[in-house]
Amino acid sequence: MLHRRLWMVLAVLLTAALVLAACPAPAAPGGQEAAPEAQEAAPAQETAPEEEAPAAEEEVIEIEYWQYNFEARVKAMDKLIEMFQAENPNIRVIHNADIPYAEFRDKIAASVPAGVGPDVVTLFYGWQVAWIDAGYLVPLPEDEFPIRMVEEQFSPMVRASIWDGKLWTLPTAVRTLALFYNKDLMAQAGLDPESPPRTLDELREMAVQCTQRDDQGNFLVQGFVVEPAAQDHHWFREVLVRQFGGQPYSDDYRQVMYNSDAGKEAWRYLVSFRTELETGDKDLFDGSTNAFLAGKVCFHVDGSFRLGTIANKAPDLNFGVAELPEYNGIKSTFGSYWTHGITKKAAADPKRMEAAVKFLKFITSPEAGALWVREVGELPAQIEAGSDPELLADPKLGAFARGLEYAHATFFVDESKQRQVLIDAFDNVVLAEMDPDEALEIAAEEEQAVLDEFWGDR
Amino acid sequence: MRLTLHQRQVLWAYIFLAIPVLFFVVIRWYPTLLAFNISFRDWNVFEASGPWVGLEHYRQIGEELFKPRSAVRAAFWNTIRYVVYGVPSQLVLGLAIALMMNHIRRFVTLYRVAYFAPYVTSAVAVAFVWNWLYQPQTGLINQVLSALGLPNQPFTKSPQQALQSITAVAVWQNLGFAVIIFLAGLQQIPEMYYEAARIDGATPWQLFRHITLPLLNPVIVYLTVLGTISYLRMFALVQNMSPQGTGGPLKSTTTVVLEVYREGFSSYNMGFAAALTVILFLLILLITIVQLRFLSQRVEY
Structure with missing residues (x-):
């Protein structure tokens, strides 16, 4: 009896599935129908007549801006929006920053088929390609954002x-990586807390x-904890590989090259x-970053964004920040940034x-960058604001700012997968006792497969 | 048309029942069925719809299953291991505890609450607490081991122990449910069967083997089917107990559902993720049918 009913359920489900499969894909609300045209519509804006602007002054345009919830950034953006709206009374910016980091991409993804979501959105630069694609x-x-201007400024x-x-x-x-060092622990070990390591x-x-x-x-x-899942996979790719005389990827980032000698x-x-x-061991004290915050780690590679975390969670930590150690006379650092796009x-x-x-022009101006440094502690993206002597002399931010001129940002096609291969390579060496060279070869092969899959369609 | 009082009552009952049915159809079944459609498409969420690719994703999954170091392959294997380790442990422990609790007369409620509490606790909270217990060097379990002069264990940090460590937490969490159901089953067995058997000189083992176990069959089938389904859908504990929620170390704890999530919401391969979901669905359906077919036996005395 029981299984006859089950077979009936199965039959009904399969029939329904077949019927659905024959239907068009999930229909999206009207707003999304414009998708294919949207790309062409954008360049058309260049020729939009300027005369339209005064007419627009009468009606207030609402645009939505989304970023994930990070308190300092939310406050800074609130200030920028206030300034922007004072200059542009006919534009109202709705600021949505309620979404936690872990859910940000899910929410964006869910908002699209629903036909809602941001007009201007802040995303991690490593996600760009997937979103563009x-x-x-x-x-x-x-005409508003010439590439040459970006290259120069x-x-x-x-x-x-x-x-x-x-x-x-x-x-x-933008953010760069630098070397954090715990002064108390250095002194305890008989090291001079004012002269952190300068070379590898x-x-x-x-x-x-x-x-x-x-x-x-x-x-x-x-002393030092390697944790590829934190910043060390970046440190390896864009810093160590270059310092040992190699190149992490081909210039167009289509070919993995870090498996060279x-x-x-x-x-x-x-x-x-x-x-x-x-x-050190990354599995202790809840990871390298928390261990550093808890005063259990002497040296730690991390980003400028960590200054805010330390100020919040470990205000008494006696630490300094130096540029990443150099090697063979080569300096390098990894740069990354949260970046704003138009949807x-x-x-x-x-x-x-x-x-x-x-709005985008306003929030990417040097003035906005300067406000951002004060409020968030991240470095201005504009060179002019970034090379401010006061900033360079800052005992904490200075080391990061000096890295701006030699920073490299990896062009990721799928950041989480590309990070995973190096996490696995490290685990293969440590947990599976694999030969380091072999583990790296496997990582290169797997990452190349991710790159090939992405570029294969293009 | 005039309805009798009874007819009107029935009509109202149907109207009230229709609301949850409607909810299920629109909120649960319709999207579930859409997953079938998505699995035949190359859809990345940001577009209104993706091109039809037929069975391409299923072919890819088939290919992945034969690749060494493939996350999908690891996910299927691990999922099976969770079931194989988890379900029998849960049944045996659940029955043992239920048998003991069936004998005690004092503090019964207290014991039931103690065993049932984990079941109604959020998996995320459970995962956090166990993460702390499992911590190398500083975790409670390793502190105890150290105090006893035993070597520290890496638990979730080692590819050899991680899956078992997470399974143990799942068993601990689900145990209360098994115990309660077993207790209900045990209390259904009439005392007179035991009395009659004792008069005939049956040993306690014979009582258990020939009365308790056969008469618990419906309960065992029920718990096996539900338990299997829940282990096939392992997600929250793995997501919260493996490093960065990746199903590591070295893919040793990843599950099919976790790969669905990662492919869908971190790589935006919705079609591929949907295809995995469909395969999991068919797998669950198949296993459930087989279990119901072969485990059920009507026993009557």
């Missing part, structure tokens, strides 16, 4: 926003010297902290598009 972002109008890493000959997004601020060799030596264990071999203080040497340097020198929702309506462009 999906037709969600429209290129920034060339913005930090070189911002070139990661140029794709397919067009500029797609623009940031207010010094980092090794000092990390070993700083490490302390109890009688049972448990870590009390970790130089890359392998860089990789062995990285894993040696865990395997040979045993200066196809804005592009569907010329008036919204015009308002979105104005």
